[in-house]
Amino acid sequence: MPEFTTLQDFLASCAVDAEVFALRPDYRVLLLAAGGLVPGPSDDTSDALLQTAELAATEPLQDRPVDQMPHVAAWRDAYRAFGAKPQRTRNSLEALLRRATTGLPRINRLTDLYNAISVLHQVPLGGEDLCRYVGAARLLRATGQETFDTVSGGIEVVAHPDPGEVIWCDDASVTCRRWNWRQGRRTQLGENTTTALFIFDALEPMTDEALAGAADELIAQLTRLGPNVSVARRLIGDRRTP
Numbered sequence: 001m002p003e004f005t006t007l008q009d010f011l012a013s014c015a016v017d018a019e020v021f022a023l024r025p026d027y028r029v030l031l032l033a034a035g036g037l038v039p040g041p042s043d044d045t046s047d048a049l050l051q052t053a054e055l056a057a058t059e060p061l062q063d064r065p066v067d068q069m070p071h072v073a074a075w076r077d078a079y080r081a082f083g084a085k086p087q088r089t090r091n092s093l094e095a096l097l098r099r100a101t102t103g104l105p106r107i108n109r110l111t112d113l114y115n116a117i118s119v120l121h122q123v124p125l126g127g128e129d130l131c132r133y134v135g136a137a138r139l140l141r142a143t144g145q146e147t148f149d150t151v152s153g154g155i156e157v158v159a160h161p162d163p164g165e166v167i168w169c170d171d172a173s174v175t176c177r178r179w180n181w182r183q184g185r186r187t188q189l190g191e192n193t194t195t196a197l198f199i200f201d202a203l204e205p206m207t208d209e210a211l212a213g214a215a216d217e218l219i220a221q222l223t224r225l226g227p228n229v230s231v232a233r234r235l236i237g238d239r240r241t242p
Contacts (some may be wrong), residue, residue, distance in 0.1 A: 003135070006232070007230065010130065010232075011033055011233070012234070014031055014136045015236075016139045016236050017139060020139055020140065020141065020166055026203050027078075027237070028208065028211065028235060028236065028237040029139065029200065030199075030211050031137070031197065031198070031235075032198040032215050032218065032219070033198075033232045034198065034219075034231045035195045035230045036194065036195075037110065037226070037229060038109075038226035039109060039110055040191055041108055041109065042108060045224070046106070046112035049221065050104045052120070053117075053119035054103065054119075057097055061100070061101060069097070069122065070122075071202075071205070072091070072093055072094045072097065072122075074204060074205070075179075075180075078091075078203060082164050082166050082178075083165070084162075084181075089178050092118065092124045092125070092180045093118055093119075093124040093180075108190060110127060110189045113218065113222065114126070114127045114218060117214055117217055117218045120217070121217065122206070123200055124179075124180040124201040125198060125199065125200050125201070125214070125218075127189045127197070128187040128196060129188065129189055129193045131193070132186055133175075133187060135171030135172070137170060137175070137199075138168070139166065139179075140166075142162065142164065142165045144162060145160065146160060146169060146173065146174045147159075147174065148161060148167075148173060149184050149185045149186055150184065150185060151185070161174060165177065166178065166179040170187075179201065180201050198215075198218060212235075
């Protein structure tokens with residue numbers, strides 16, 4: 001993020017378009033920017049947290065299917081509202097919960113941490129490498145002309161979102177399609193990431209207090225990685241909503 005001098009400056013420049021709030025007035029996003037991170041491959045600490053998340057997901061899934069869990073069901077409704085089929089393109093929380101009973105993926109230290117927090121707090125949560133961003137993060141409804149770098153059939157391709165689809169993007173391209181379905185390759189967290197943006201997406205019935213609690217736990221986990229971790233956070237919601 002070379003054009004921003006501080007993490008807070010970056011967050012202040014991020015925005016959610018009014019058309020997104022028109023679609024879901026109850027939507028809130030908590031943006032957490034973190035610097036001074038100590039990245040690396042999956043390790044014993046990240047594995048232990050993932051195991052805790054896997055165990056935590058087991059009990060509620062005994063009583064109901066994944067798609068009937070309250071926050072998952074809310075996100076399924078949100079996907080239908082912009083024309084996506086949630087049974088084919090699952091929000092990130094649902095995708096992780098469906099894997100929790102057989103084993104969550106082990107990817108790298110930072111990704112493992114935020115995936116575990118996502119499952120533990122039942123919230124869609126994404127992580128982006130801020131050093132690879134071009135401009136600020138924005139959530140908006142797509143025109144269909146935007147570009148998205150992905151892999152299809154093992155081949156790198158450039159795709160385009162559907163018109164009206166809810167997307168995260170920066171000045172260069174789409175960073176995440178269908179609100180919180182699939183991240184672009186350019187800004188993915190890796191074993192060399194030292195500055196990151198974490199995106200917590202919430203709909204009712206999740207409260208602001210629960211959302212803040214999820215961010216607090218991620219901060220606690222990140223600060224254990226090294227002595228120089230710094231964080232900034234910002235909650236964005238529709239001010240017209242009571």
